[in-house]
Every structure is written in structure tokens, then in C-alpha cells.
Amino acid sequence: MTCNKRNGTRSESEDSSLNITLLCALLFYGDDMKDEEYMQLALKEAKKAYQKDEVPVGAIVVLDDKIIGKGYNQKERKDDVTSHAELIAIRNASKKIHDWRLNEATLYITLSPCAMCASAIVQSRIKRVVVGALNPDLKNKEIVDLIFAINKEKPTVQITEKVLEKESLELLQSFFKKQRKKGKVK
Numbered sequence: 261m262t263c264n265k266r267n268g269t270r271s272e273s274e275d276s277s278l279n280i281t282l283l284c285a286l287l288f289y290g291d292d293m294k295d296e297e298y299m300q301l302a303l304k305e306a307k308k309a310y311q312k313d314e315v316p317v318g319a320i321v322v323l324d325d326k327i328i329g330k331g332y333n334q335k336e337r338k339d340d341v342t343s344h345a346e347l348i349a350i351r352n353a354s355k356k357i358h359d360w361r362l363n364e365a366t367l368y369i370t371l372s373p374c375a376m377c378a379s380a381i382v383q384s385r386i387k388r389v390v391v392g393a394l395n396p397d398l399k400n401k402e403i404v405d406l407i408f409a410i411n412k413e414k415p416t417v418q419i420t421e422k423v424l425e426k427e428s429l430e431l432l433q434s435f436f437k438k439q440r441k442k443g444k445v446k
């Protein structure tokens with residue numbers, strides 16, 4: 261059976277078209293709903309960063325429908341350039357399952373990753389990445405796309421973009437507006 265995400269059509273028996281269409285809808289929209297639910301939790305992490313005057317980016321790692329790692333950006337607070345949300349979430353996830361290999365895991369991040377985090381995603385063998393807002397830096401996107409394409413274990417990382425994009429973007433915009441008012445934007 262094959263499903264089409266746009267219209268829920270199928271390619272097999274004409275007789276059971278309604279049932280199969282319904283099943284397709286459930287399968288696909290069920291996944292979309294799950295992505296949104298998990299992205300809400302990543303946004304919750306991002307809001308923790310916001311409250312601590314950090315660029316609001318949050319991340320969670322999900323394996324077998326369980327959250328095994330979460331994190332939010334803490335670069336300023338820790339004076340640590342590697343304290344990006346997704347690296348913290350990956351670190352926590354690996355600790356939790358006592359394995360650096362996160363092969364079957366999905367990473368949810370409220371903003372598309374930088375090159376450093378993209379490399380860590382590839383190294384950790386994460387299967388899928390779900391992104392909220394897109395980083396407007398096109399050069400960054402070009403580099404990240406190249407990094408994702410060099411995973412030798414699995415040729416490409418599956419990417420789903422713009423899940424709760426508006427919410428992630430609004431949080432970032434609100435943060436930078438607040439920082440500008442404070443005269444903190446460099």
C-alpha cells in the first residue's frame with residue numbers, strides 16, 4: 261500500500277478505498293501531530309533559554325516515543341561555545357542510554373543547526389532531524405546540507421522542516437527585540 265500525504269490516496273484495491281484513505285490520513289497526520297507535540301517540548305526548552313537571557317533555542321531527542329535528552333542554549337551562561345541546545349540534548353541522550361550511537365533517534369530543534377551541531381548530529385548517527393524555524397543564513401544552510409550528505413553509515417539524515425516554525429520564529433524575534441532595547445545586540 262502506498263499513501264499520498266496530500267490527498268491520502270492509495271494505489272491498491274478500489275473496494276477498500278475509503279478504509280485505506282482513512283488509514284493513510286491517520287498514519288500521516290498522526291505523525292505530523294506527534295512532531296508538533298515534540299516540537300512544543302523543544303519550544304519549552306527554548307523558553308528556558310529566553311528566560312535566562314540566552315538566544316532561545318531548544319532541543320529534545322526522542323527514541324521509541326520516549327524523550328531521552330533535552331537541552332537549551334546556554335552559551336553565555338556557561339561561557340562555552342559548545343553549549344548549543346542540540347549538543348546538550350545529544351550529550352544527555354547518550355548518557356541516558358549509555359551509548360553515543362543514537363541511530364534510531366529523532367532530534368527536534370527549534371532552529372536549524374549550525375555546522376558544529378550538524379557534524380555532531382552526523383557523528384551521533386541520529387536518524388531524523390525535525391526543525392522549527394530556518395536559519396536565514398544561506399551560507400550556513402549550504403554547509404549544513406553538505407555535512408548531512410557525508411554520513412557514511414546512512415547517506416542522508418532525514419530532515420523535516422518548519423514544524424511550528426511561526427512559534428519558534430516569534431520567540432527568536434521577541435528575544436532580539438528585547439536585546440536591542442537593552443542595547444545588547446552586537
Ligand SMILES: [Zn+2]
Binds near residue numbers: 344373375376377378
Ligand atoms: Zn549549533
